[in-house]
Amino acid sequence: MAGFRDFLTRFRPAASPGRAAPGGVPGDRSAELRAELAPPLALLEQAEAEARTVRERAADTAASRRQEAERQAEAIVAEAHEEARRIRAGAAEQVLRATEGEAAALHAAAEREAAAVRDRARSRTSPLADRVLALVLEDLAAEEGSPPEPAPQGARGSGRCWEGDP
Structure with a gap:
């Protein structure tokens, strides 16, 4: 689109007043402007191409980074x-060692308690066996009508071996 100045230049006289001159053609101002602006526009196009190249390189660099x-x-x-797996394995190993130690302590306590129960059973079995033998002998004697024979004092259950006896 032509500017206002281009519009006014159409009305400029082609020659000075006076005698008639041959018909003149007004100058092409837009061609003059194009010729004047062509070098800076070419430089601008070159700058745009460089900017485009820089943007593409930056995009490639950004993608690789x-x-x-x-x-x-x-x-x-x-x-x-991997570190979390190692930590979990170490924690599991610690818990396992602690649990094994606790289980060993419980097992030892259970063994001590079982030994104490066996000792109590041994100490109680002999007098109970003697009492049971005496009661059985009394019952047998009462059925037969004869007086019961007293059990010998050092004898344990009439010579029989009982479980748990040494």
């Missing part, structure tokens, strides 16, 4: 998972 960062992040996450 992003990929490298993702790879590093994956490596860090994998290392963290």
